[in-house]
Structure formats: structure tokens, C-alpha cells
Amino acid sequence: MIKDELFSNYIQEKNQTFSGWDFSYLSETGRVQNGILSWSYGSIVLPLIKEAQAMLDMGTGGGEFLSMLTPYPPTICATEAYPPNVPIAKKRLEPLGVKIVQIDDDNELPFEDNSFDLIINRHESYSPTELKRILTNQGIFLTQQVGGTDCSQINEQLGAPLNEEFNHWNMRYAINELEDHGFKIIDHREEFPMQRFYDIGALIYYLKAIPWQVPDFTIEKYQDRLYQIHKIIQSKGYFDVQQSRFLIKAVLE
DSSP states (O other): OOOOHHHHHHGGGGGSOOOTTOOHHHHTTTSEEEOOOSSOHHHHHHHHHHHOSEEEEESOTTSTTGGGSOSOOSEEEEEEOSTTHHHHHHHHHGGGTOEEEEOSOTTSOSOOTTOEEEEEEESOOOOHHHHHHHEEEEEEEEEEEEOTTTTHHHHHHHTOOOOGGGTTOSHHHHHHHHHHTTEEEEEEEEEOOEEEESSHHHHHHHHHHOTTSSTTOOHHHHHHHHHHHHHHHHHHSOEEEEOOEEEEEEEEO
8 A cells, every 4th residue: 555645635536437428527626738839720620610511520529629619500419429528418418409429339320311411529549431431512510539549658667558450540640541532632630638637536527537547547456556656746836748639531432
């Protein structure tokens, strides 16, 4: 048992609830800071929405982001695969006219062919085949993705393996895949901003909210390694990791 009162207090973050896709508990208190990207996903999305007639938001989470993009096109839907998020999204978005659809498989979306002229996707998986099927001719797909090596320094410091299933996932791979399915790429950008944690409790909360970073994460299993990171933060004032982000805007030809 590690005898450090400050560390012991911070690890109680494991009991803090996380709802939807809302990180304000960390961001609003400044306990985690993210590096600035050269683009704004929201600023790119807004003018596209104004031109669209039928729009789909893939992986809406609790609807936090989509709820701020009104007014919407005449037809608007949103998908969500994580069951606890679905009622949160419905409560937030259905009063705004958004149809929420729970899905289980990216390869079988419950929409008719040529249903949407705009599909947006922020940090959600997708099937190029299904995108091609449900988009109209000249329909636009806009996605911001998290690269497969995102925040790998967390895994390195914890001695936890990276999920090799996603090591290949980067902008070039995604572009090639979309082009192979008949998409023309009209914008693409990739950057690696820093994410800074100012206390070990913030990192614990983050790992609880994003379980795929370290799937077997528990305080008990990683306590010694967490304490080492805690000491790094106490010495330097922070713990930095490198994010991986890329943006692709594509049109179906």
C-alpha cells in the first residue's frame, strides 16, 4: 500500500461518474489541457449544415456537440452505439427534431440507400461501404479521427500494451480506403498536439472515461505505475502525452 495522502486522495477519482461525452469535469477546471489544432471541426461543419437537406451525425455520444449546431437541415438523424449514451442523446436531441438511432454494427446501418447528402463523424468508426451506400451522389463525408497511436505515452508509462488492432489507423490509410470506395478527397490534415495532465486524478478519470486506451485498467493493477506518474507530475508540474488527430473531407463521385 502506497502511503501518500495526496496520491490516495487523487485515486478516488475512480468513483467519479462520467456521462455522455462530457469532459467538462476536467476541462472546465483546467486539470487537463489539449494542444491547439490548426483547424476547427465545428467551424468546418457549420457551413456544410446550412447547405444540406438531409444530414447524419455518426456517433453522437450524448448529443453534446450536435446540440450546438442548430439550425438543422430538414432531415437530421444521429447514430450511437454505446447503450448508456442513447437515452442521454434522446433527451437532449429529440426535442430539437433529431432522430436518434441505436446501432450495433457499422457495416449494417438502418438507413435507405442515398439517404443523406451530408454525413459528419467526430471520433467514430465507420464503414466506407456503408457510407457509399447511404450517401447521395456528390454527398459530403466529413470526419475527424483519432489516430491509432493516440496518447501511447500513457501505455508506455503504465507498462500496458497498445492495441495493435489500430496501429495502422492514420490519415493516409483512411484516405486510401475512401478513394478505393469512390470518394474524392477535397481536404485532409493530420497533426499531433500535446495533451497535458496536471494531476494523477485527472489521468485516472480520463482512463475511466476512455476504457479502450488501457482496456484492463484498474487502480489495483496499475497502482505502482500510477504512483510513478504522480511523482513525475509532482516534479515537473504535469505529464505530457502526444495525441493523434486527422481530418478528412470527401465527396462521393
